[in-house]
Amino acid sequence: MPDTAFKNLLARLEASPENLTLRLAVMRRAMALGLDSRALELAFDIQPNDIGSADDRNFVAQVFATAGLDEEAELWGHPATEDQIPVEAEADATPDTTSEIAPFEEEAANVVSLQVVGGQSTTDAEDTDDQISFADVGGLENVKRDIERRIIAPFKQSGLLSRFRKKSGGGVLMYGPPGCGKTMIARATAGECGARFQSVAISDILDPYWGVAEQRLTSIFKQARNNTPTILFFDEIDALGSKRSGHTSTHVSQMVSHFLAQMDGVNQRNDGVLVLAATNIPWSMDSAFLRPGRFDRMFFVPPPDxxxxxxxxxxxxxxxxxxxxxxxxxxxxxxxxxxxxxxxxxxxxxxxxxxxxxxxxxxxxxxxxxxxxxxxxxVRPSTIDWLTTARNHATYSNESGRYDDVLEFLKVNGRR
CATH class of the missing domain: 1.10.8.60 (Helicase, Ruva Protein; domain 3)
Known part of the structure; x- marks a missing residue:
């Protein structure tokens, strides 16, 4: 499978942690796959005096700079730009290491080919001729008005945002009972913005093999940045962003960290890319997803009026x-x-x-x-159980006012 060779490299490194050449080879491969945090973890075990090659020193500096650790990067000298860093170069690796890397490069190429076929992502990208607008969404005027004011207008006025030194893009989380039109509202938002709409199913990202999900995320965000303006829509984001605990696997934590790094634009700016996500259980979301700059804008999509x-x-x-x-x-x-x-x-x-x-x-x-x-x-309404659960969270776990819209809906509609 695609991760086998990389796992073998890591196993070799664990057996020979003093092998600096092998460590750098693993770090370069991790960066090439978008596994920046894995490369950073390995970089902390290297001292500046250990490396004499200017290219290698620039590469390590770039690893720290990518993570926003400017002080550490300065210790290694000013990092080179991406096109100066030989990420793929592994000629210095030992013969056995090269034999492990070669089949992995072939497998990695196959993974990328699954993501982009004929210039189009295998996720659903909507042609602009098929777009819908808010005129196609009946009712829900309050929701549409809030989205117009807080999302669409700022997204379309990029010049105004630049003047006030505020970035366009970011993340918006829509939540509400199942089957209430969150996906349709996301499509209509893209139509109102005049943006390309790309729907991403979390099941198409998740993979049991180490590194594959991260590479798929890198491919999705890269395509969005190359086709701005784009709205990326992640349905059932809770499958990826549920609260992490001490029992969460390293594999899942790595994937979540990579998703958040892509959202933050650690390696590249996300100007012109707006990330929309939907969930039925917002109270299960990890707080890291909801902090400012990520999914800090939340919209309640109630049952249709x-x-x-x-x-x-x-x-x-x-x-x-x-x-x-x-x-x-x-x-x-x-x-x-x-x-x-x-x-x-x-x-x-x-x-x-x-x-x-x-x-x-x-x-x-x-x-x-x-x-x-x-x-x-x-036919009985399927929203009653959801509204009952939401009422409890809105009543007893709403210190931030995040669920005030739910309380208002329950007050008006009398579902207590």
Whole structure:
């Protein structure tokens, strides 16, 4: 597998920790794969007097500078620029080390080829012709207004931000019950920004083999920086950013650290790249993800309000045989607190009733109001458990005011 050769190198280094040439070779390979923190860990065990080569000294200085440790970098001299550092050069390695590195380089190239095919990432990148806007999102006017003011306007006014020495980009976390349109709002935000939308599934990043997930993240962020303006959307970010503990594996901690380093733009600026993420369980997020400069902007995406519910019901019913006298406003009034997925299930349940009636009568029976009302009674809102849990967190763990929007929603909608 792609990590085998690198693991072998690390094993050799553990057996011969005094082998400076091998240590530098491992550090160069780690930097080439974007595993900056691993290279930094190895760099701390080297003293400036141990190395005489100017190239090697510049390389170690660059490792420290990349991590923002300017004082340590100064001890090694001023680091060279990236194009002056022979990251891939390992000619000084021992013959056995070279034999380990060669197959790893081939495997690493294969991993990269999985990420970018024909110039496009294998993650979902939306063509600008397929973009949607807030006009395509029914209801949720408060959410759209807040996003317009706090995200879209600053993102589009990069010149104004530069004048006030404020960087564009950063991270925005959307949270709320499942099935309430967080992904659609993210797509519409990209459309309003006139930005490329790239959706990234966390399952496409995670990998049991050491170093592969970090390389995939490097590839994703690199492509976003090369195609600005871009909005990167990470769905179910909690799968990556859950709170770490003493039992968290080194592999997971390394991957999280690498993701945060990419967000921070440690190696490259992220101007023109906005990171959006969605989660159903924001209270499980590691505090490192929520600190200023990362996902410090949070938006509660509640269950759809009345205009949004009617729009969803109309969209789901469109194209199906239905009577013309359907009273959408009546179904809308009876489904407060239902998610978009719940509303789609109501239409599906009514469709099943129409199909049963059609089969029983040997003639087409369209969906009627009675079927819709019956289906609405059968389908229960899936958001109740989430809102109950959210209420507890908002009531007892809300010192920062992070969940004030949840409390306001519960107050207005009476779900206590």
């Amino acid at each position: 009345a205009p949004a519910r009617e729009a969803i019901l109309r969209m789901e019913l469109a194209g199906r045989p239905a009577e013309t006298n359907v009273r959408f406003e009546k179904i809308t009034a009876a489904t407060s607190g239902y998610s978009g997925a719940d509303l789609a299930q109501i239409i599906d349940a009514a469709t099943d009733l129409a199909i049963d009636a059609t089969l029983a009568s040997n003639r087409e029976v369209p969906i009627n109001m009675q079927m819709l009302e019956t289906a609405a009674k059968q």
